[in-house]
Amino acid sequence: MINEKLFNPSGVVVVGGSDDVNKPGGAVLRNLLQSPFKGQTYVVNPKADSVQGVKSCHTVEELPQVDCAIIAIAAKYCLHAVEVLAKEKGTRAFVILSAGFGEENKEGAALERRIVEVIDSVGGALIGPNCTGILTTNYNGSFTSPVPQLDPKGVDFISGSGATAIFIVDNGMRKGLKFNSVWSVGNSAQIGVEEALEYLDESFDSEHSSRIKLLYIESINNPEKFLRHAASLIRKGCRIAAVKSGSSEAGGRAASSHTGALASPDIAVDALFRKAGIVRCSGREELTTVAGIFMYPELKGRNIAIVTHAGGPAVMLTDALSNGKLEVPHIEGPKAAELLGKLFPGSSVGNPIDFLATGTAEQLGYILDACENDFEEIDGIAVIFGSPGLFPIYDVYALLAEKIRTSKKPIFPIFPSYGWVKGEIEEFVRNGGVYFPDEVLFGNALAKVYNTPRVEPEDAQFPCVDVERIRSVINGAGNGYLSPDRIHDLLDAAGIARAKEGTADSEAECLELAREIGFPLVMKVVGPVHKSDVGGVVLNVRDEETVVREFRRMMQIKDTYAVMLAQQLRGTEVFIGAKREGGFGHIVMCGLGGIFIEVLKDVNVGLAPVSPDEARAMIRGLKSYKIIQGVRGQEPVNEEKFVEAVVRVSMLVRTAPEIFEMDLNPLLGNRDEVVAVDARIRIEK
Amino acid sequence: MINEKLFNPSGVVVVGGSDDVNKPGGAVLRNLLQSPFKGQTYVVNPKADSVQGVKSCHTVEELPQVDCAIIAIAAKYCLHAVEVLAKEKGTRAFVILSAGFGEENKEGAALERRIVEVIDSVGGALIGPNCTGILTTNYNGSFTSPVPQLDPKGVDFISGSGATAIFIVDNGMRKGLKFNSVWSVGNSAQIGVEEALEYLDESFDSEHSSRIKLLYIESINNPEKFLRHAASLIRKGCRIAAVKSGSSEAGGRAASSHTGALASPDIAVDALFRKAGIVRCSGREELTTVAGIFMYPELKGRNIAIVTHAGGPAVMLTDALSNGKLEVPHIEGPKAAELLGKLFPGSSVGNPIDFLATGTAEQLGYILDACENDFEEIDGIAVIFGSPGLFPIYDVYALLAEKIRTSKKPIFPIFPSYGWVKGEIEEFVRNGGVYFPDEVLFGNALAKVYNTPRVEPEDAQFPCVDVERIRSVINGAGNGYLSPDRIHDLLDAAGIARAKEGTADSEAECLELAREIGFPLVMKVVGPVHKSDVGGVVLNVRDEETVVREFRRMMQIKDTYAVMLAQQLRGTEVFIGAKREGGFGHIVMCGLGGIFIEVLKDVNVGLAPVSPDEARAMIRGLKSYKIIQGVRGQEPVNEEKFVEAVVRVSMLVRTAPEIFEMDLNPLLGNRDEVVAVDARIRIEK
Incomplete structure (x- = not known):
């Protein structure tokens, strides 16, 4: 279990520390020595008395008491080292870099389990094995480079892959991202992404804790735990973005129903992220762009002012924001005219606010002040400022840094001349700034952040x-x-409202049932899966004679063992489905029926239990939502009844987790009601 | 008109050249002097005898004969300079950097026109005014920095915006892009993007010309010329990518028909690009990524091998490629087993081919050889190789560079440790290499390139x-x-096939018409715009009695002045529309009818004349295409008849450009025919 020794040890030993910085044991020692670590450093190396200037013990037995051990020796020696450290040296934090455990073979997995047992027995924490280590503001226990700038308000980044972690750090550093911690959880033998989130959640301190969490995940082993702590962190004011890769490997499974065909574990991940309010990213560049946006105050509305000294990037950014349903509203009025008077002739303030290639830092100040104080409709400001290569622009970036510090509205700096104005950008970053190199990637990411649903209230x-x-x-x-x-x-x-109906396997029973239900009614075969394909559905049955005739015909159809009669309802066909998805529980989907699910795959998905707000968002997010509202004189579907049906289906599957999948297809919705007409439920205990 | 003096002048004068390299006149002179220019350089500066070591004339009159002039003086002095140069000094190429012309006011526009007249009168070429200049392999006539590496097989880049040009160059340089020419066309007074394309097309030399063209465009003034030369260049083997910004400003116009509501100038740009085979990009990062892909041999099929030393990026790349309909096929068999034997234990070759963090250059060589020679199904290879920061990887990147040179299949290098392995990457780039920093942006771009339609055959x-x-x-x-x-x-x-029909404004006429058409038939009001909304459509009229009754009722409906009778056809409702779009000619759209256009906006668009292949691609690209094929036992729509109808509509509007917009909505399509049932055509001469 995670404990404070992992983050703030008084002493750290590198077991397997060496002079060869091209190997993990040497590199991690170098990184540790170069880090701000203020405690005691020890090394265990059987062949040396001194390593990188640190006195070396030949065996772990020789060590004094030490809080934290970073282990970089062959797998087969790890258990012994851990035993001695845990039982004799009071060590309570372990970072095992070594590979050759569960990721390699069964013997390795067994060894890994025994190590965990030993560490568990003393209440210790284990990162790894098979990881690149951990980096905190107190010490660097990772062997990778580059090492990012540290900041207690920087990003907590947890990665399921060590190499990917360092590639993401490398990318983030280019934008000026600072880090509070970087965790490579490796095989997650004891501590996985879920446990890291749990710790960050339970130890969260609203004054001192960083509020930004990034995740790179290849699998979610305990979705419920993941959701609980991610959602809790976000409710406490944190912002979380994640790459969950492997999204395309889904699918390909035989589908026994619409829901089965449409659902996939990846859809469950989407649903989980939406429920928690996590921004899902598709790659490194997007993840670090979103992280950059997280470093700024939250955007509270859709209206963006674009401030630029060059037309092109402003137009491209306008396109990107508009595509993402953000607005670049026209700015006008006396305050706008006043601002225009302070700019060079030829400038424009209509938004984009273009103060020309010759625009000065002073003018930028006027513009940002106006955006902050005068243009009330503006919720956030994007400043594009590069250089055609004529003169240094230190003054502009310095002013920007100051305005970013003092402005209540977020000011996002976009620096397109990354390669040329290196010095200016480096200074900006050194002073704590985070910037964006590309306006379109920024605009897309900003829209993604803004459009990510808020976490569900508790x-x-x-x-x-x-x-x-x-x-x-x-x-x-x-x-x-x-x-x-x-x-x-x-x-x-x-x-859940349903049509009056019953099943009959004899003519007499059928007739009686028909009288009970009343006309008009619908008759359907019971048995065949795709009923319409075999002529097994008859609508609009209005008299007893037809009931009898159709009953006789239907019973001849292959696989048919009975006939179902149901009240014939009017309305628009809608669809609700649910499917159990491993540890995620059930995903619940809804949409319009017929071609909308079969051809257009126009469904939205939530994770059970689906709250009314979540169900409403699912319904309103459908491409075909206008049909539910009633288009061109068609009767609308009662949205609140539809919402309620979705919520109730989700309650049903939560109460009955044995339901493997269920389809309500269709339900008929009209102005007054939404009623299930046909349903299939499959149990798998 | 563009001439050879613009690209390969024997002498260049910088009018307004100065020692102040923070001003365009000083910066362009410095750039020129630092460029590989082998001809004579002159300066005109009234206040100096020598500028940056070059003897300066005080007036243009003092100059000798000179091929090319770069002008960086106040707008009001430009005309005089141009006159002297054109008429007395034999100058035939002009690059006017100065602003203060058409972009500023009417007087400026008039001045600009007079300058063009002078230059036209001697058959000279004019770049600008209000531009950052032109860069060729022979000389640097631009004032911006950074200056990219030059290469005769590098990119020809034409930009409608100077600042954007340099931002794109800056971004491209980071990936190692080389340039053959960079044109900032400024106000395009004489030479715009179209003229540049025309020149590149007409001067194209299959042996020596570069084949890669990038465009940044804010408006297309002459779409027909643009299309002609872009398509011609692509037919000659060139590859073109373009950002056309301003896509979101479209819309907002009052719509008088479905077509009107759905069409926009931006859709016309899309259609034009598809017709030419231009890859449309949304921003700088995407544009330079696509340009990087263009530097490699063309990908001939969908099957990509991913070679990696780290799992995470390979998974993310697989996701990106799969989302873009490319494949990462499983690799197996004896050759795969043989390859696996050459890698470290724990490696995998199933694709992604993962040769682990410890993988060597030698092993990468085996893998690339196998992909090239043994795995025939593989069409292209993406190699992901970064560094966790342990040791230099010069050998890996050197081997990659060699394999890229010798392989027939494209090998795309993805270097995720951009910030860390700087030295290795710089060497790779210096030796001509182009790489990609982010696997997901690369994967998306590769899919976009692969999925861009081929240029139409002539x-x-x-x-x-x-x-x-x-x-x-x-x-x-x-x-x-x-x-x-x-x-x-x-x-x-x-x-274009249409339903038998006619219009009647008297009962007798109506009855006669009904007999002529035959039953069943449809009756519709003539007059009201949205006929169904007013109860103005009756289907399935089967006898004369109904004809009379409905005629009487309909004539009472507001705005109705006649009743239309038509043959009642069966089938699926489809839609074809056309709309005149300025210089683009007509866009032609098709889709399914009803909710598919009204709610789901599921239409595809082409530019008239639409060829059968283009029409087929439009139809097959519909989200609802499965319905045209016939879904769940429904009758399909005759695709070739639908194609023909689209093509014929496009021929009609080409023949009758006075048609402002037309809707065939619906046409009814069944197995045998596609017949227009209702049509509206609006003329605007």
Whole structure:
């Protein structure tokens, strides 16, 4: 378990420290010695008395008491070292860089487990094995380079891959990103991304803790834990962005239903991130751009002022922001005219605010003051300032740095002349600044951040379902598809409206049922999967004669063992599905029915339990949402009833996790109600 | 007009050259003197006898004969200088850096016109005014920095914005891009992007000319010329990528029809680029990434091998490529096993080919040889190689450079440790290499390049239309919506199938017409715009009694002055529209009808004349294409008939450019035919 010794040890030993800085053991010692670490450093190296100027012990046994051990020796020697350190030297933090454990073979996995047992037994923390180490503001326990600038308010970055971590750090440094900690969790034998989040959450201190977390993840082993702590951190004011790679490997599985075909573990990741309010990024460049945006005050509205000394990038940024549903509103009025008077002739303030290639730092100051104080509609400011290569622009970047510090609105600096104005940018970064090299990548990222849903409030209200009745149906059912009777029981218990209906396997029963339901009604075969394809659906049955004729015909259709009769409802076909997705619990999806799911895949997804707000956002985010609102004189679908049905389906599957997948397809929605007409539920216990 | 003196002058004078390199006149002289220019350099400066070591004339009159003049003096002095140079000094190439012309006010525009007249009168070429200059392999006539590495096979880059040009160059240099020429066309008084393309096209020499063109454009003044030369260059083997910014400013115009609402000048740009085969980019970073891809052999198929020493970036790249419809196919078999034997234990060759953090240059050589020679299914190779900071990797990058030179398949190098392995990357770039810093941006760009349609062949076949009849209808029509009779004439003349129909404004006429057309038929009001909204459409009319009853009812509806009767056809509703878009000619759009255009905006667009191949690609690219193919037992739409209808609509509007917009909405498509059921055509002469 993570403890304070991992972050702030009084002493660190590098077991396997050497003079060869081309090897991890040498490189990590060099990095440690060059880091601001103020405690005692020890080295264990059987072949040397002194390593990089540090006195070396030949064995771990010779060491004094030491809080933290960084281990860079062959895997087979690690267990012994850990045992001695944990049991005799009071060591409570371990960073094992060595490879050759669970990632390699079964023996390695067994060794890894034994090491964890030893460390667990003393309440110690283990990072790794098979990792590049950990970097904190107190010490550098990683062997990689480059080493980023440290800052207690900088990024906490947790990576499931060591090489990727350093590539992301390298990329982030170019933008001026500072780091509070970098964790390479390696094999996550004891501490994975989830545990790191848990620690950051539980140890969060609203005054001193950094509020920015970046994640690079290849798999989420415990989605529930992940969600709990990520959401909690965000509720405490943190901002989290993550790359979860491997998104395209999903799919390819045989699909037994619409939901099955549409769902994938990656969709579950999307849903989890939305629920927590995590900004999902697709790569390193985007991740560090979002992190840069996180370093600035939060953008509170859509209206951006673009301040520029060059037209082109401002136009491209306008395009990117507009595509991302942010606005670059026209600015006018007396205050705008006043500002224009302070700029060179030919400038414009209509937004983009273009103060020309000859614009000065002083003018930029006037513009930023006006954006901050006079143009109330403006929520954030993007400043594009590069150089055609004529003169130094230290004064401009210095002014920008000052305005960024004092402005309440976020001012995002875009420096397109990265290669040329190196000195100016380096100074800006050294003084704490973070900038963006490309206006379009910035604009896309800003829109992504702004459009990421807010984390769900902790007190979201959910309707009640009849848990006892649901459990009794589920407990009584075996694996496979539920019978219509049981489905009706479940829907009724969950409070999901359904069409009056019943099933008959004899003519007499069928007739009686028809009288009970009333006309018009619908008849469907029971048995075949794709009912319409085999002529197994008849609509608009208006009399008993037809009931009998169709019953006889349908019972001849292959695989048919009964006929279902149902009340014929009017309205627009909508769809709700749910599917169990490993540790994620259930994903719940909704959309319009028919071609909208089959051809256009126009569905949105949430993670159960889906709150009413989340369900509403899912519905409103559909491309076909206008149809739900009622387009060209068509009757709308009652949105709140649709929301409620989605929420109730999510409650049902939470109450009955044995439901492997379920489809309500279609439900018929009109102005007054949204009613399930056909349902399939598959149990897998 | 562009001439050879602009590129290869024997002498260049900088009019307004000074010692102050913080001003354009001083900076351009410095750049010129530092460039490989082998000819004579002159300076005109009234206040100095020598400038930056060059003897200075006090007036232009004192100059000897000189091919090319770079002018950096106040606008008001330019005309005189140009006159003397053009008429007395034999100058035939002018680069006017000075601002204060058409971009500022009317007087400036007049001055600009007079300068052009003078230069035109001697057959001279003019770049600018209000530009940053021109850079060629022979001399540097631009005042900006940084100056990129020159290479006759490098990029020809034409920019409508000077500052943007230098920002793009700066960005491109970071990836190792080399340039053959950089044109900042400024106000394009004589030479704009179109003229530059024309020159590059007409002077193209398959042996010596560079094949890579980049464009940054804010407006296309002559789309037809632009298309002609861009397409011609691409047919000659060139590759063109362009940013056309301002895409979001479109829209906001009152829409009088579906086509009007969906069309915008930006869509026309898209259509033009697709027709020419230009890769459209959204920003600087993407443009230079695509340019980097252009520096490598063309990717001939979808199958990419990913070679990596780190897992994470390979996974992210796989995601990006898969999202872009490229493949990372599984590699197996004896050759794969053989390769695996040459790598360290723990490596994998299944693709991604991961040869671990410890992988060597030698092993990379084996892998690349196998990809080149053994794995036939592989079309291109992406190599990801960074550094965790342990040891130098000069050998790896040197080997990569060699394999890139000798391999027939493109090998794309991705170097994620840009900040750390500076020395290695600089050497790679100095030796001619181009690399990519981010695997996801690279993957997205590669997919974009691969998925950009090929340029249309010059000999695309078009069906005939009855030009004489079309012209006669158009010549006889006034502005506004055409009457149904004229519409029928046009459709018949263009060979577009339409439903039998007619219009009646009396009961007797209506009955007669109904008998002629036959039952079932459709009745619609003539007059109201949105016919269904007012109850003005009745389907499935099966007898004369109904015809009479509905006629009476419909004539009561507001704005109705007649009733249209039409053959009732069966099939799927599809849509074809066309709209005149300034100099672009007509855009032609197609899609499914109803909600597909109204709600989902699922339309694709081409530029008239649309060839059958282009129409087919438009139809197949629809999100709803599966419906055209016939989904779940529904009858398909005859694709070739749909293609033909699109092509014929495009021929019609080419023949009748007076058509401002037209909708065929819907056409009904079934297995056998695609027939226009309702049409609106608006003329604006």
